[in-house]
Amino acid sequence: MKKTIGSIVKHIVLLVLAVIWLVPIIWLVVTSFSGYKGINTAHFFPTSWSMDNFVQLLTRPDSVVQYVSWFKNTLIIAVFTCIISTIFVIMVSYAMSCMRFNGRKQIMSASLILNMFPGPLLMIAIYFILKMLGLTNSHFGMIIVYSAGSGLGFLIMKGFMDTIPMSLKEAARLEGASEAKIFMKVILPLCKPIVVYQVISSFLIPWGDFVFAKLMLNSGVSKDWTVAIGLYNMLEKSLVNKYFSVFCAGGIVVAIPISILFVIMQKYYVEGVTGGSVKG
Template identity: 60%
Template sequence: MTQQTVSLPSSSQAQLRQGRIVRGVRSVIRHLILALLAGIWLVPIVWLVATSFSTDRGINVRRFFPAGYTLDNYANIMFHPDSVAQFPRWFVNTFVVACFTCVISTCFVLMVAYALSCCRFKGRRLLQNLSVIVNLFPGVLAMIAVYFVLKYLNLTNSYAGLIMVYAGSSGLGYLICKGFFDTTPVSLREAAKLDGASDARIFFQVVLPMSKPILVYTIISSFMIPWTDFVMAKMILNSGVSADWTVAIGLFNMLQRTLINNYFALFCAGGVLVSVPISILFIIMQKFYVAGITAGADKG
């Protein structure tokens, strides 16, 4: 059999070429806009990293890149703390609070999400609606009430009170995790139920092994909140003792008018060091993190 080629009219070919040109121009414009936005987003980060290696101790707004580079800022902030910059102690304080908060918050979120997704009980729909309504209000609205409650319980200026604040309402952030649990096969849970498994056993041996992406997402999110928070930490840890501060409070203190000219380069070095653990964690867990977000958004 002979193949026959169909030739398009010249007008149709011109329209096809014009369509390809238009699509190519639109693609170039989109990429240029994205590159511009990425550049704007990266400028402060590049400036922060470059200034962390600066030989100037204070802030210099006359040039973008420093005149000289040195590693003394990193060495001083890590190995030579003083009365103002006690970064190793702040790092340990923040890490301890973040770890305890991560464990407690992850347990709360997973338990609430599993109960509302896989269990059927009276008032389930009402609890879901109430939790959504509560999440509409910013957490800072309750700061004053939270502070006076902690003060009445003598939990201000303590890491226990700070952990309680971070983990107390974490269960309300169950929506993404519940959306992921909604995608798990119901037949597996029903089969385990017929074999005599309890709800706890189904949760730990059936649901959780299939939920690694959302588990990673929940762990990272729970760890990030105390690691980067300033407002709640500043409100609760208000004794003025710098050794008890978290990293966010300590670095912010370096920006005082009387200190910025001597500690701004150390502030930039501390900002870079704080971002390193989180960056490494995101790079390692990126696949599971993205999968947890996308899968949890399918249902809600």
């Protein structure tokens, strides 16, 4: 009886949490199809339905909505950040897991300490450094910001590489394989799940970031913004009653690529997280 009651209580709590989590998402979706442009608090579901918000978002740019440009900017920054960050993390993880050199443990300890400091603490310093280099209001500067410190996030991938038997590496060395060949032919093919995890993680950071993007892209030229900045601008008091439904449509569109990526890569993503969390 106690187990039954406990199970019922747990499921009720989970149901309540699921409702709390799903209601805002459902409201966002249904509002994006609303025929009313502002915030309609009188009804949860729209009284009239329309696809015009998506049409305006994608085909009718104006001084406020330039979604296609924002999406392109965000995609360029996210793709290049993803590639550079993944390469950095793979290289650092391989060095820390498969190679032995003086100062290795000290470097790992220093990396752990640096990872304890939250990124926003560095915002002002990073901004002034990029300003001196003339890289503010630049997509190249944004890519540098997102990619530069990515190598410090090597711990999960290192944990995955630690599970690969040393005998494989030693056998390859006995066959005369160089360090680069061992990395490319032995280690990297076995690290497919954790590489997928790293690719998704590296892509998500710039894709949904607002704080760093708002700080760096502050020129006021809307066509240079990312999606996060552009959508936030629609929520200004003078604009929200004209563009809130368009804002909701933009939120739906920006979620589609990453949702598809998660569905396709879900198997490898889970394997990468579980395999890299502990050393086997």
